[in-house]
Amino acid sequence: MAESHATTTQGSSRLQSNAPTGDITTGWDRHKFDLKLVNPSNKRKFNIIVVGTGLAGASAAASLAELGYNVKSFCFQDSPRRAHSIAAQGGVNAAKNYCNDGDSVWRLFYDTVKGGDFRARESNVYRLASVSTNIIDQCVAQGVPFQRDYGGLLANRSFGGAQVSRTFYARGQTGQQLLLGAYSALMRQVDLGKVKLFARREMLDLIKVDDVARGIVVRNLVTGEFESHTGDAVLLATGGYGNVFYLSTNAKGCNVTASWRCHKRGAFFANPCFTQIHPTCIPVSGDHQSKLTLMSESLRNDGRVWVPKNPNDSRAANEVPDDDRDYFLERRYAAFGNLVPRDVASRAAKKACDEGFGVGETKLAVYLDFRDTIKRDGAAVVKGKYGNLFQMYAKITGEDPYSTPMRIYPAVHYTMGGLWVDYNLQTTIPGLYCLGEANFSDHGANRLGASALMQGLADGYFVIPYTIGHHLATSKLPKIADDHPEVRGAVEAAKARVTKLLGIQGSRSVESFHRALGKIMWEKCGMARNEVGLKYAEQEIATLRHEFWNNVRVMGTGEAFNQNLEHAGRVADFLEFGELLVHDALTREESCGGHFREEHQTEESEAKRNDADFCHAAAWEYAGGHDSFTGDKEQLHKEPLEFENVHLTTRSYRE
Amino acid sequence: MSSSRGLNLTLKIWRQPGPNARGEFRTYEMKNISPDMSFLEMLDVLNEQLIQTKEEPVAFDHDCREGICGMCSLMINGQAHGPDRATTTCQLHMRRFSDGDTIVIEPWRASAFPVIRDLATDRAAFDRIITAGGYVSVNTGNAQDANCLPVGRDRQEKSMAAAACIGCGACVAACKNASAMLFVSAKVSQLALLPQGEPERARRVTRMVAQMDKEGFGGCTNTYECEAACPAEVSVSNIARLNREYLRAVVVSEEGV
Numbered sequence: 001m002a003e004s005h006a007t008t009t010q011g012s013s014r015l016q017s018n019a020p021t022g023d024i025t026t027g028w029d030r031h032k033f034d035l036k037l038v039n040p041s042n043k044r045k046f047n048i049i050v051v052g053t054g055l056a057g058a059s060a061a062a063s064l065a066e067l068g069y070n071v072k073s074f075c076f077q078d079s080p081r082r083a084h085s086i087a088a089q090g091g092v093n094a095a096k097n098y099c100n101d102g103d104s105v106w107r108l109f110y111d112t113v114k115g116g117d118f119r120a121r122e123s124n125v126y127r128l129a130s131v132s133t134n135i136i137d138q139c140v141a142q143g144v145p146f147q148r149d150y151g152g153l154l155a156n157r158s159f160g161g162a163q164v165s166r167t168f169y170a171r172g173q174t175g176q177q178l179l180l181g182a183y184s185a186l187m188r189q190v191d192l193g194k195v196k197l198f199a200r201r202e203m204l205d206l207i208k209v210d211d212v213a214r215g216i217v218v219r220n221l222v223t224g225e226f227e228s229h230t231g232d233a234v235l236l237a238t239g240g241y242g243n244v245f246y247l248s249t250n251a252k253g254c255n256v257t258a259s260w261r262c263h264k265r266g267a268f269f270a271n272p273c274f275t276q277i278h279p280t281c282i283p284v285s286g287d288h289q290s291k292l293t294l295m296s297e298s299l300r301n302d303g304r305v306w307v308p309k310n311p312n313d314s315r316a317a318n319e320v321p322d323d324d325r326d327y328f329l330e331r332r333y334a335a336f337g338n339l340v341p342r343d344v345a346s347r348a349a350k351k352a353c354d355e356g357f358g359v360g361e362t363k364l365a366v367y368l369d370f371r372d373t374i375k376r377d378g379a380a381v382v383k384g385k386y387g388n389l390f391q392m393y394a395k396i397t398g399e400d401p402y403s404t405p406m407r408i409y410p411a412v413h414y415t416m417g418g419l420w421v422d423y424n425l426q427t428t429i430p431g432l433y434c435l436g437e438a439n440f441s442d443h444g445a446n447r448l449g450a451s452a453l454m455q456g457l458a459d460g461y462f463v464i465p466y467t468i469g470h471h472l473a474t475s476k477l478p479k480i481a482d483d484h485p486e487v488r489g490a491v492e493a494a495k496a497r498v499t500k501l502l503g504i505q506g507s508r509s510v511e512s513f514h515r516a517l518g519k520i521m522w523e524k525c526g527m528a529r530n531e532v533g534l535k536y537a538e539q540e541i542a543t544l545r546h547e548f549w550n551n552v553r554v555m556g557t558g559e560a561f562n563q564n565l566e567h568a569g570r571v572a573d574f575l576e577f578g579e580l581l582v583h584d585a586l587t588r589e590e591s592c593g594g595h596f597r598e599e600h601q602t603e604e605s606e607a608k609r610n611d612a613d614f615c616h617a618a619a620w621e622y623a624g625g626h627d628s629f630t631g632d633k634e635q636l637h638k639e640p641l642e643f644e645n646v647h648l649t650t651r652s653y654r655e
Numbered sequence: 656m657s658s659s660r661g662l663n664l665t666l667k668i669w670r671q672p673g674p675n676a677r678g679e680f681r682t683y684e685m686k687n688i689s690p691d692m693s694f695l696e697m698l699d700v701l702n703e704q705l706i707q708t709k710e711e712p713v714a715f716d717h718d719c720r721e722g723i724c725g726m727c728s729l730m731i732n733g734q735a736h737g738p739d740r741a742t743t744t745c746q747l748h749m750r751r752f753s754d755g756d757t758i759v760i761e762p763w764r765a766s767a768f769p770v771i772r773d774l775a776t777d778r779a780a781f782d783r784i785i786t787a788g789g790y791v792s793v794n795t796g797n798a799q800d801a802n803c804l805p806v807g808r809d810r811q812e813k814s815m816a817a818a819a820c821i822g823c824g825a826c827v828a829a830c831k832n833a834s835a836m837l838f839v840s841a842k843v844s845q846l847a848l849l850p851q852g853e854p855e856r857a858r859r860v861t862r863m864v865a866q867m868d869k870e871g872f873g874g875c876t877n878t879y880e881c882e883a884a885c886p887a888e889v890s891v892s893n894i895a896r897l898n899r900e901y902l903r904a905v906v907v908s909e910e911g912v
Contacts (some may be wrong), residue, residue, distance in 0.1 A: 293721045471836065
């Protein structure tokens with residue numbers, strides 16, 4: 001596949017970012033003024049489909065319904081409240097400057113562009129930073145119980161990649177509280193009759209009429225029935241694709257299917273190789289492992305990361321004196337210390353383990369130690385800040401982190417890549433929008449902590465309500481009948497795929513294919529990547545995919561609640577998508593953010609960008625058949641990235 | 656952390672092919688289960704074995720597997736989410752069991768949570784209760800600055816403790832009356848404790864309680880099984896607050912309800 005990808009388009013005309021030019025601080029206001037509006041009484045004539053009920057999906061569905069649009073909201077879980085945004089622990093960033101420590105919209109913008117290693121679109125990031133303050137206001141008004149000080153005002157803490165305290169939090173359950181806020185806004189609109197809720201539905205295809213997105217095909221996961229839903233716009237807020245690695249901090253159900261089906265219908269997929277490996281996760285304990293659990297980045301405020309200086313040190317952690325410990329983040333990154341961004345911290349931990357300094361049975365772990373903080377502040381204070389995280393760690397490992405340092409290791413956590421969107425969050429398919437983690441636009445090659453919640457809610461509460469009106473006001477959108485050939489065609493294609501999966505009746509389980517794919521991805525396209533490994537991975541994935549379609553065993557029928565069948569459909573898509581991810585990593589011959597190509601590093605083992613050749617978003621267009629996958633039908637388009645406000649520099653967290 | 660000690664277990668699992676089908680317990684023998692596995696990973700192993708022998712895998716709901724989404728359930732030896740306090744099934748680990756144990760696994764037991772298949776149940780009743788009033792009526796864009804209304808730290812902490820509810824339904828499953836009072840009281844308390852919840856306080860509690868009754872949940876008789884089973888440690892003191900809020904709403908509130 002590699003050779004035939006040669007056709008690339010620089011500054012492709014298919015990639016119109018529609019971003020405002022000129023003064024970045026007024027760009028969003030000017031852009032909003034230029035967008036056409038739908039008058040209040042006409043809004044009720046439009047039907048909008050929102051797929052996914054996480055922070056982006058729930059906030060979008062609720063806000064659009066409040067404006068008067070008719071909304072249908074879909075999720076594969078049994079309730080919209082289960083979406084995986086709920087698991088975000090640490091916090092949400094906002095440039096409120098409540099701490100009087102020098103924060104501003106400009107600083108949040110600067111930190112985010114730099115944190116993303118200069119691979120995000122400046123205009124989007126500035127908008128994100130500027131609406132961040134509205135998000136906190138909105139959430140507080142909904143009754144989100146953020147942490148407060150004794151005077152009754154909101155508290156903040158610091159997070160990686162920033163030198164100010166701008167992170168708002170609700171214990172270690174910030175994602176839960178923000179999601180329940182958005183969920184309550186959504187359910188209020190259900191009560192008011194403006195949102196119709198469809199839980200336990202999985203999107204299996206996009207319906208396009210005259211090249212415009214007009215609906216979706218879903219499978220009712222309880223009855224197995226296929227349903228088509230049509231409308232005037234389709235919003236994907238379906239999250240990230242981290243489970244292509246099998247082991248990740250994502251929920252088990254997280255998948256790429258909705259995005260991938262849209263990609264195969266013409267939506268460009270941007271920067272799939274930008275995946276975030278989070279430094280502080282509980283290490284793998286054995287072959288049975290089904291998922292990995294994150295320990296919030298906020299722990300690095302008070303925990304110190306170290307390994308023994310002697311790789312053969314067999315003493316218990318607490319018996320190793322300070323002189324024999326290497327606090328490697330503090331040593332290497334004096335200015336940021338333990339609070340360097342995630343990509344930097346992860347690579348440093350990997351390096352320590354690769355060089356033989358790892359700890360624990362598997363030697364694939366480093367210590368995160370709270371001894372000094374407990375000594376300074378007392379165990380009660382530490383419990384107040386991190387109690388639920390310590391409890392979770394103890395449950396999973398059977399060890400007490402108050403008396404023994406945590407063992408941590410990096411794990412796949414978040415995906416910066418996603419469907420390519422313009423400034424309006426519209427994909428390359430008119431009428432198809434993409435929000436939250438599912439799109440690619442704001443985090444570049446590395447996301448800073450506490451910025452995912454910010455982006456999901458920014459997109460849903462404060463961007464899409466303005467931008468979608470322009471599409472509705474300026475497009476001809478005739479009513480689509482349920483028996484329209486495009487509708488029937490998409491339903492039949494989805495049905496045929498399910499029938500095919502059930503008909504193979506091979507001997508190898510879906511789970512086993514998923515694990516095999518994950519192993520290839522993690523070993524060859526994980527924290528460090530090189531040309532030989534990536535080329536090997538491309539071939540291995542293609543071989544595995546071939547075996548899947550000939551030898552997978554999917555149990556049961558399509559006319560019932562069948563979790564094995566659901567998993568099979570998702571793995572089938574991961575087996576195609578994984579190949580594109582690897583190919584994107586192979587094509588991007590530089591190191592930036594979470595994408596580390598071993599061929600491109602400095603003498604100090606830091607990432608070495610190549611701005612001359614790779615200062616662009618790589619957007620892949622699929623031109624092959626819809627029912628199968630041909631890797632060489634992926635064509636690369638480039639959106640050049642310009643940095644007029646935050647100048648391209650080598651990222652340094654040392655001084 | 657000993658991974659050498661494998662467990663041999665007997666599982667008795669409720670199998671029911673569909674909502675209206677007749678169910679039964681089936682027995683499965685498990686060999687050499689690692690004590691470091693989570694309970695759901697143990698069921699993953701069982702399902703892989705079943706697929707090898709061409710028996711349909713056991714259906715069970717789960718998603719985040721880190722104790723926060725509320726999707727996992729299971730009565731394990733008669734206890735909602737199993738034997739550990741403040742722990743969801745997905746966070747329960749096999750080191751809690753002993754070699755030779757028999758483990759009985761059932762779905763949530765409550766008529767308001769009908770079985771979909773095997774161990775998976777329908778908990779949409781909880782969504783409908785929230786729909787009846789578990790929110791603050793504030794449109795996007797309406798909000799004033801977040802620091803305009805101070806909230807005392809004690810109130811905020813109490814509100815947060817109630818808001819921690821994950822909506823799993825263990826409280827209902829553990830209750831002999833299948834009462835949803837702990838769930839409803841958690842949301843009512845969270846918002847009643849905050850100034851933002853004040854304007855709709857009476858309407859909220861009356862509508863949510865009415866919906867709770869309509870869904871067929873039972874009444875509360877103060878046995879506190881709900882609190883004991885709650886993985887988020889939501890306190891029964893919230894039920895007392897719910898009762899006060901309800902009384903206030905129907906007797907003294909001037910808010911139209």
